Amino acid sequence: MCGIVGYLGTKEAYPILINGLKRLEYRGYDSAGLAIHNGNSIVHYKKKGKVSKLEQEAEGQPKDGNLGIAHTRWATHGEPNDVNSHPHASQSGRFFMIHNGIIENYDAIKEALIDRGFSFQSDTDTEVLVNLIEDIFMEGALSLEKAVQAALNQVSGAYAIAIIDNEEPDMMVVARLGSPLVVGLDNGNFYVASDATPFVEYTKKAVYLEDGEMAVLRRNQTISVFNIESNTTIEPYIHQLTLDIEQIEKGGYEHFMLKEIYEQSRSIYDSLRGRLLPDEGKVIMRGVSEYKERFLKADRIIVVACGTSWHAGLVAEYIFEELARIPVEVEYASEFRYRNPIISEKDVVIAISQSGETADTLAAIKMAKQKGATIFGVCNIVGSSIARETHAGAFTHAGPEIGVASTKAFTSQVAVLALMAIKIGYERGSLAKTEYIQYLHELNRIPDMVEEMLSSNDDNLLGIAKTYASASNFLYLGRGVNFPVALEGALKLKEISYIHAEGYPAAEMKHGPIALIDENMPVVIIAQKNANYEKVVSNAQEVKARKGKIIAIVSPEDTEMRKIADHAIEVPETFELLSPLLTTIPLQMLSYYIAVIRGCDVDQPRNLAKSVTVE
Ligand code: M6R
Numbered sequence: 308m309c310g311i312v313g314y315l316g317t318k319e320a321y322p323i324l325i326n327g328l329k330r331l332e333y334r335g336y337d338s339a340g341l342a343i344h345n346g347n348s349i350v351h352y353k354k355k356g357k358v359s360k361l362e363q364e365a366e367g368q369p370k371d372g373n374l375g376i377a378h379t380r381w382a383t384h385g386e387p388n389d390v391n392s393h394p395h396a397s398q399s400g401r402f403f404m405i406h407n408g409i410i411e412n413y414d415a416i417k418e419a420l421i422d423r424g425f426s427f428q429s430d431t432d433t434e435v436l437v438n439l440i441e442d443i444f445m446e447g448a449l450s451l452e453k454a455v456q457a458a459l460n461q462v463s464g465a466y467a468i469a470i471i472d473n474e475e476p477d478m479m480v481v482a483r484l485g486s487p488l489v490v491g492l493d494n495g496n497f498y499v500a501s502d503a504t505p506f507v508e509y510t511k512k513a514v515y516l517e518d519g520e521m522a523v524l525r526r527n528q529t530i531s532v533f534n535i536e537s538n539t540t541i542e543p544y545i546h547q548l549t550l551d552i553e554q555i556e557k558g559g560y561e562h563f564m565l566k567e568i569y570e571q572s573r574s575i576y577d578s579l580r581g582r583l584l585p586d587e588g589k590v591i592m593r594g595v596s597e598y599k600e601r602f603l604k605a606d607r608i609i610v611v612a613c614g615t616s617w618h619a620g621l622v623a624e625y626i627f628e629e630l631a632r633i634p635v636e637v638e639y640a641s642e643f644r645y646r647n648p649i650i651s652e653k654d655v656v657i658a659i660s661q662s663g664e665t666a667d668t669l670a671a672i673k674m675a676k677q678k679g680a681t682i683f684g685v686c687n688i689v690g691s692s693i694a695r696e697t698h699a700g701a702f703t704h705a706g707p708e709i710g711v712a713s714t715k716a717f718t719s720q721v722a723v724l725a726l727m728a729i730k731i732g733y734e735r736g737s738l739a740k741t742e743y744i745q746y747l748h749e750l751n752r753i754p755d756m757v758e759e760m761l762s763s764n765d766d767n768l769l770g771i772a773k774t775y776a777s778a779s780n781f782l783y784l785g786r787g788v789n790f791p792v793a794l795e796g797a798l799k800l801k802e803i804s805y806i807h808a809e810g811y812p813a814a815e816m817k818h819g820p821i822a823l824i825d826e827n828m829p830v831v832i833i834a835q836k837n838a839n840y841e842k843v844v845s846n847a848q849e850v851k852a853r854k855g856k857i858i859a860i861v862s863p864e865d866t867e868m869r870k871i872a873d874h875a876i877e878v879p880e881t882f883e884l885l886s887p888l889l890t891t892i893p894l895q896m897l898s899y900y901i902a903v904i905r906g907c908d909v910d911q912p913r914n915l916a917k918s919v920t921v922e
Contacts, residue, residue: 335381663691
């Protein structure tokens with residue numbers, strides 16, 4: 308969490324920093340701040356609240372200069388207020404630093420610094436680190452970079468930092484361990500950021516720092532990278548970015564979330580493009596093929612993920628077990644990593660993550676890798692930490708997802724995982740050729756079905772949203788592969804509308820949650836015509852008998868469920884195992900409309916951040 312931006316070059320830093328912060332605001336929006344070197348000294352502004360508040364604060368104030376750093380915060384140490392906002396200055400006011408991550412041993416360092424005469428303004432670990440750097444520098448370190456290096460060798464935890472020096476208007480030092488940091492290069496201009504979105508319109512050349520690396524940026528010189536621990540020089544690998552500016556703008560939609568919901572026909576198509584060749588009866592997935600033997604001989608698949616990605620893992624469990632007949636366990640990464648789980652070399656671990664930066668998922672795969680498992684990544688962000696930590700993987704190619712609530716990333720994850728299961732199932736011999744071909748053709752139809760759905764259900768969903776926008780609770784029920792969809796529907800509603808919502812397997816309702824049902828309880832039931840249909844209809848009857856309000860996701864030709872339901876939302880029929888790719892979408896829309904009606908901040912819901920890089 309937290310977004311960092313930096314600039315060193317020939318342009319005015321302020322607009323680059325502010326625009327960069329706005330692009331990274333999805334990473335946290337508790338407070339924002341910046342520091343700019345005007346050639347003589349550093350000016351800085353910081354403010355509780357969003358970047359727009361910082362802009363108001365800086366309006367009319369001096370902010371010229373072409374070296375600067377800026378930060379948007381998701382609070383870890385210390386409440387969100389002006390003082391705890393970044394950048395933090397060292398005690399003498401010489402150094403200014405921004406930081407994303409957590410310094411775990413900051414307390415002990417702080418005490419030692421207090422003993423040495425330092426005092427602190429904020430509650431943050433960042434202020435401790437910048438003062439540790441100053442202390443080492445004052446003790447006679449040869450240069451700022453040496454002081455930074457020595458300080459980083461004393462801290463434990465995670466960081467992406469950028470630091471500037473009042474006495475050095477032509478230099479910035481950056482470093483990373485566990486939190487992402489990328490440097491854009493453009494003929495002596497340097498752009499620093501947590502991801503490439505802040506500078507994509509200026510340059511397509513980028514260096515992703517690896518864990519344990521730092522870089523010194525000097526005006527009009529090349530980047531110099533070295534290892535923090537060993538001090539060895541590293542030849543940086545320059546990536547060519549494929550990201551476009553249009554992909555990270557709202558494109559006429561009121562919110563990123565809505566845009567991303569509507570992009571799903573395209574994003575699912577992109578996830579399958581070049582991989583799914585139904586007419587040739589082929590699935591081309593290089594990562595799977597390279598590790599084919601591991602998949603074919605796997606004793607089990609362990610999925611590790613968090614949040615929405617964990618729900619995609621649950622969907623994958625149904626698909627893999629049915630089609631590939633490999634036992635699957637789906638684990639919350641945060642639990643798995645601390646449980647000393649039994650892992651063998653015959654296990655394949657699939658890490659699912661949109662951002663590729665989720666700290667718990669990253670730690671879980673590092674542990675599983677040490678124990679000898681094969682690690683396969685299903686990530687959206689190319690170059691992300693999880694993508695780089697895995698042995699192999701398949702990118703989801705959903706394009707940038709800016710809304711904090713994950714939408715298109717989920718359906719792309721499910722599409723990629725379904726394709727893997729179909730391929731592996733066929734190669735293991737558990738999926739017959741005819742069925743295999745049928746699945747390929749059916750999966751290929753999904754993007755068009757999504758397109759059709761998105762162009763038809765709008766008014767109906769808006770009407771339902773208006774009816775229930777003031778409800779205090781919601782229940783979501785589904786069976787089989789649509790049980791995870793119920794969980795995902797509930798998560799979407801609670802995170803953006805702040806309405807309490809629970810997802811349950813429909814049959815579990817009578818073991819407790821049924822006690823909650825009365826005439827004020829909207830119950831969303833995924834009830835498409837499939838193997839579970841009759842059972843789901845019975846569960847809906849139980850809700851009806853207790854006067855609950857039923858919002859049913861139904862097949863177009865449904866008659867039975869419509870008779871019971873207060874509202875019906877039609878979703879085209881597909882193979883049951885692929886149905887989450889369709890049934891999820893109206894639940895995303897319903898949450899979106901309810902959140903808008905309630906006046907919630909859809910793209911940046913309270914207390915959340917897009918990329919959870921703390922444990
Ligand atoms: O980037 P990741 O997929 O690893 O993120 C995992 C969760 O933090 C994420 O899915 C979160 O639950 C979303 N806000 C849900 O919409």
